[in-house]
Amino acid sequence: MKKLTVVLTLVMIAAFAVSAMAVPPGKTVEFAGGDAGKVTFDGKVHSVKKCNDCHPKVFQMKKGSTKITAPHEAGKFCGTCHDGTTAFAQSEENCGKCHKK
Ligand code: HEC
Numbered sequence: 690m691k692k693l694t695v696v697l698t699l700v701m702i703a704a705f706a707v708s709a710m711a712v713p714p715g716k717t718v719e720f721a722g723g724d725a726g727k728v729t730f731d732g733k734v735h736s737v738k739k740c741n742d743c744h745p746k747v748f749q750m751k752k753g754s755t756k757i758t759a760p761h762e763a764g765k766f767c768g769t770c771h772d773g774t775t776a777f778a779q780s781e782e783n784c785g786k787c788h789k790k
């Protein structure tokens with residue numbers, strides 16, 4: 690019984706450690722965004738998605754590890770979902786939805 694409690698506690702600590710590091714609701718990651726203006730990635734908006742929708746295939750779990758260049762390619766990085774189907778596209782009229790000057 691005691692052993693089980695210890696194991697459960699460890700599992701809970703491990704789970705908490707992961708979520709504390711993530712970009713959960715209330716946390717954001719900021720990208721400089723060059724001339725187009727800075728981009729704020731909001732954990733709240735994206736928390737509907739599963740971690741493995743983005744990690745590790747689309748983004749590494751490390752702030753600042755993604756190098757996004759312009760013009761943005763469809764199907765890469767943010768464009769994996771921001772393709773006009775899953776979420777708004779990375780097209781002219783939507784630059785300002787991500788980039789804020
Ligand atoms: C919609 C995409 C998306 C989803 C879903 C997502 N993340 Fe992330 N995550 C990102 C991006 C983008 C970054 C920043 C990457 C960069 O700056 O290169 C990031 C960064 C991180 C980091 C590094 C934070 C830091 O301060 O260095 C961790 C840890 C992380 N995510 C864990 C998670 C976990 C755990 C989940 C599931 C609960 C999750 N992420 C869901 C996109 C996502």
Ligand code: HEC
Nearest residue numbers: 728729730734738742743766767769770775776777786787
């Ligand atoms: C796994 C899919 C996925 C990825 C990858 C993804 N997004 Fe999103 N994003 C969504 C969905 C779904 C929405 C909500 C639907 C919509 O607004 O079209 C959304 C909405 C947004 C919004 C609108 C927030 C609001 O207040 O309306 C912004 C800004 C945004 N994403 C930025 C980003 C940036 C920046 C990246 C890359 C670092 C990114 N997203 C990567 C799925 C994704």
Ligand code: HEC
Nearest residue numbers: 720721722723725728757758759767771779780781784787
């Ligand atoms: C889904 C969100 C999103 C949309 C929509 C979007 N961008 Fe970006 N853009 C980003 C992210 C994230 C970065 C990476 C910023 C960084 O790493 O500093 C970026 C970077 C850039 C950069 C800097 C690239 C470099 O090589 O330094 C430019 C310029 C740019 N975007 C222009 C645009 C233009 C123009 C549009 C509209 C046609 C657009 N972006 C639409 C998310 C978006």
